[in-house]
Amino acid sequence: MPAEPGPPGIRCEGIAKRFEGPAGTLEAVAPLDLDFAGGRTTALVGPSGCGKSTLLRMIAGLEAPSAGTVRIGGETPAEVRTRAGLAVGFQDPSLLPWRTVQGNVALALKLARRRADPKAIERLLTLVGLEGFGTTRPGALSGGMRQRAAIARCLVTEPELLLLDEPFGAVDELTRRQLAHDLPRLWEARGTTTLFVTHSVTEAVLISDRVLVLSPRPARVVADIPVTLERPRAEGVELTPAFAELAEAVSAALARGAAEAGPKGLAAQ
């Protein structure tokens, strides 16, 4: 199918994932219909183990859905990947330990069959707060620094679709806020379609145009909350009543999802 012009939207029809294990079948994602508008940032929040990573991996085509289809701007995930049109920020930074930070970022370009541009890499590293660490190996970085290097690797190929799985998990609060501020500007300017998994309600509201709240496993959509705050987000927006209201709505939806899942609650995961 031909690609549509502009930033690609994502259309998931009835995608579901079941894992066959020794203890029987585990339903990670129940059949879901999802649409993500092109050029927008969507945050996915939900309890641990509800299937967020699995959903992201199916959209990237790294995991075959047990049922249903994924289309990215009309193309299959495989087609998009083949022209390096998407980038995935994995939950574990998955940097190659024998390459330097620069080398890891450059590898993305190499895999995408593009020319490495040392200047651009250096700029990105500065943006994620890793200036001066270009020639360091991941083993000598902190967990948060590794995650930032992984983010730089995702951004360097200028993908149309960015799939980030808890990219700031191990980053300290201050840097996290800084990144949550700076990075969206970058991908907004490029019109990147972004899906963003996070456990932080504040971060979800701060970064996204829309928050999808998922239920405990198997994931269903509990709430679909549009974030109407002005873009780019103003300094101190977290302190406004509108922000607090949105965050409150997300938290309430999370609690509702957990309650609906019933008393099995955590034990079910």
Add this chain to the structure above:
Amino acid sequence: MSTAESLPALRRLPALGAPFAAGLVLILLWEGLARLPGAEVLLAGPWDVALWLRENAGLMGRALAVTGAEAAAGFVLGNLAAVALALLAFALPRAERLIAALALLVFCLPLVATGPILRVLYGPGPGPQITLAALAVYYTTFVPLLVGLRAAPATWFDMVASYGRGHVAALIHVRLFAALPYLVAGLQIAAPAAFLGAMVGEFTGAERGMGVLTIRALRALDVEATWALATVAALVSIAVYAAIGRAGRRLLNAPPPVLLAPPSAARGPSPGRLLLRAGLAGAVALALWWGAMEAFDLNRFFAKRPGDVWAFLVTRPEAGAHRAELFGALGETLALAVPGYLAGLALGAALAVGLTLAPRAASLAMPVAVTLRAVPIVTTAPLIVLLMGRGPAGTIALVAVMIFFPVFVACLHGLARAPGQVLDVFDSYAAGPVQRLLHAQLPAMLPAFFASARMSLPAAMLAVTVVEWLATGRGVGALMALSASLSDYAMLWSAVVVVALATVAGHALLGAAEGRVLARYAGEQLR
């Protein structure tokens, strides 16, 4: 890859300090022993060895050059074969078991008998020594490499796939690099093994080299020459081992892992399936054997085919006598090899465990043991025979020493691999060292213990047959020597087949025991 992190004790030591100090102590002890009254008939001290070496520098230099060149050629060829085999097994996952089984079978061939056969097949020249050196190294590189090619976390491959690239890119950008530390570990073990293989090749009838000098010295009861030769062989092996380790550390920015082999297959397949697989591997091995002999159109007198061995052991009228002779000799050999092997295993594991309870001693013992592991023990066989006589004690001791070092080193590394966070949890409950050992460290040690036990099985057979060949005149090693000198090639080939099969059977037995024990005490190690 986290060996450096898991061995803080090792890292804290100045790299050479401990082995150097230990070496000095050993040398002093050795000199002291040699100066005991009456010791001169058995023991030449370092001073005498040095004097002998000075007087015979030219002779020794030439012999070392010959043996070193053979070992180097075998090292290169064997490791190239290992890399090719590992890549082949990796590329054809369906054939992997078959390739691994054949590789094991060839590794289990008794070098002592393979040597004379190769000598008649090749004719004069260094061919047999080089082949034996290659045979001695390829398996210990092949196995870790195959592990290394898979030793990357799944998300690295997802990362490559997320840019739309496939298996080839994953191989080039991820697997080959992830396998490098394992390759270095294999190469490191291979260096002394190649030297050993070359010397064993020379034992079995070369014209020049250190193996030839060793045999001459032993026949002449030349104590100084025997000790000098063993010393040079040990020093060269240690030096090459250390040099490869150093180059590896430079290359990898971390010490190479001491991984010997993966745990054998988890809850194994049914016995029927196993038999089927073994049968398939056996059939392919027979076909390859027969095919190679026919392809080169080798003389039936010395290039026996599978049918000849079958006739010799089963269908000919004298077959019963042949069997009685061969199995009688094998029985004698096993009666020494098994106790020696078990003693080596027990000592290695027990000392490693004992040392964990005394971590300071462990940090000292580790570098020394790692260094001594590089000594090609079999080259010291004549010494042990000199020291302990030609009775069973000497042979058992040699086998035990041969097994001790690899098992000890593997166990120490296994014990150190208990994840730091897990140990921290134990500490947070103020659990004593014994509890830590039982619940965290022993389960981490078991896989390494079994892996080293399996890998050193052929080494045990090699040790025992070399001593029998060179010294005691009993058992299957002596039978091989006799058959070689009488040109009784049917017996020689039969001995090769029977010993190899017995070793493979022992390997399978260990694998089964390993599966049971690991399933019970270290379930997470089986995947």
